[in-house]
Amino acid sequence: MSPTPPGRRLRLGLPRRAFSQVLLMQVTIAAGVAVLATGLFLAPLSKQLDQEAMRRALAIAETTAQDPQIAEGVQHTEPSIDGPVQVEAERIRLATHAEYIVVMDLRGVRWSHTTLAEIGGIVSTDPSAALAGRQVMEIDDGTLGRSARGKVPLYDADHRIIGAVSVGIAYDSVRARLLSAIPGLLAYAGGALAVGALAAWLISRRVQRQTRDLAFSDISALLAEREAMLHGIREGVVALDRTGRIRLLNDEARRLLGIGDEAVGRTPDEALGEGRTTDVLAGRVTGTDLLTVRGQRVLVANRMPTGDGGAVATLRDRTELEQLGRELDSTRGLIDALRAQDHEHANRMHTLLGLLELEMYDDAVEFVGEVVGDHRVTAEQVTEKIQDPLLAALLVGKATVAAERGVALWVSDRTRLPDRLIEPRGLVTVVGNLVDNALDAVAGTLHARVEVELRAEGRTAVLRVRDTGPGVPVEQRELVFTEGWSTKEPPAHGKRGLGLSLVRRFAERQGGSVTVGEAGGRGAEFTVVLPEALAEPDLEPGPEHGLEHGLEHGLEPALTAPAETATEEGAR
Secondary structure: OOOOOHHHOOOOOOOOEHHHHHHHHHHHHHHHHHHHHHHHHHHHHHHHHHHHHHHHHHHHHHHHHOOHHHHHHHHHOOOOOOOHHHHHHHHHHHHHOOOEEEEEEOOOEEOOOOOHHHOOOEOOOOOHHHHOOOOEEEEEEEOOEEEEEEEEEEEOOOOOEEEEEEEEEEHHHHHHHHHHHHHHHHHHHHHHHHHHHHHHHHHHHHHHHHHOOOEHHHHHHHHHHHHHHHHHOOOEEEEEOOOOOEEEEOHHHHHHHOOOHHHOOOOHHHHHOOOHHHHHHHOOOOOOOEEEEEOOEEEEEEEEEOOOOOEEEEEEEOHHHHHHHHHHHHHHHHHHHHHHHHHHHHHHHHHHHHHHHOOOHHHHHHHHHHHHHHHHHHHHHHHHHEOOHHHHHHHHHHHHHHHHOOOEEEEOOOOEEOOOEOOHHHHHHHHHHHHHHHHHHHOOOOOOEEEEEEEEEOOEEEEEEEEOOOOOOHHHOOHHHOOOOOOOOOOOOOOOOOHHHHHHHHHHHOOOEEEEEEOOOOOEEEEEEEOOOEOOOOOOOOOOOOHHHHHHHOOOHHHOOOOOOOOOOOOO
């Protein structure tokens, strides 16, 4: 067993925290750069000092060779320790602090030297280059050791070579100068290292704050977890930078918005085009749980600013929930219609029972005939003008609901729609939304009336729904088609403000339009134009025919979803 507790054991290797690792790496880099810079400076400095010493020796040799006493002495005297050449050379050596000055003749015999015993002897190095008239600079070893040397030829008055002058600078002095420069250089390097270490510490502190003192392994794990979470959740996530450009999209956001990786780096306006979804992502529309429509999807968007000046927007798909809510509303409308029929049927049965108890049999027969006839006439009038079974069934059902709410629902005499619709279910949704809007607008008013007009102009279908309600103010006639905008209280299943927006989107998808205006001085009139909504007359309309089939399918909950209203009173 180890005597050291596990929690107190010394950890070897790199520290775990990002702050410590960044600081250690930066200090190591700064120290390495300082050492490298010092070495790179010292290498040329040594060579420069050598060159300087050789040039100085050469300059002293040239000065000595120019002295006329030196040339005269070599020509007219013998080499001796007290001869004129030795005396003059020694004077110059002491004045210039050279290590030695050697004057030689053409044979290489020394006429002067620092060591007196060497005078009259042959030089230890080859003087042939100088005696040949060339100047020489070199670092070499001689009788006095290693030195920086300069050699020049010695000329007489007639400019004939009579010898040479060799001057040496002690190499120890050159090395001493180099060594004396090292402490100052190291001081500068140490100062630079200290500044670099301080800068590294400040940068590391900033990294520590930004990474919240996490280890690199923790950061890597967080990034992996983030990627898994972003691409695994069933909610769209769009991240924007401080300039408003998209910097991240998860898989669900790509699916909901119908865009790909090409949108990264672009603004929402560039990636999505104009629309409410773009305004929400760009922050031009604020709020929580904002409704928006993208393509055929109903989305709920939320946008949250981030600390770096950007933002993160989340998108939830409410298409299925919205459809379920509309199915619920439609089912409730169907139940209300059945309740109204049940209430009316009960009254008629009581009336019939009374007639039978009073033994007024003829009147009872006449009463039953009138009731049955009224219903047949209503259905026949609708199907005579609207031959599509789904739309006919829808309007028969809406007429019953309208009667229960005290509203007269009329099909205009100008209505003529053959059974040639290419997409009847889409038109059923449009009619259902607009009729429910109109019923909500006129409910509770005197002489409430809703009129529906459907007619074909070639292959174009034109729908008009008029009511006697309060109408839509001019300043709100475009606003009513905005997703999420409504003056009515939201239903139990969620948000309002989608019905008219979906109607417009359906119309625009078919290449048509939706407008709202004033109906005869009072109320509102919605007009929907759908080009090429009908097939050519010679094409078969499809397998769905007859009022019974329409009643069976036309009142499906999803087809009669109520739209939104948009008046200040909360009706439209």
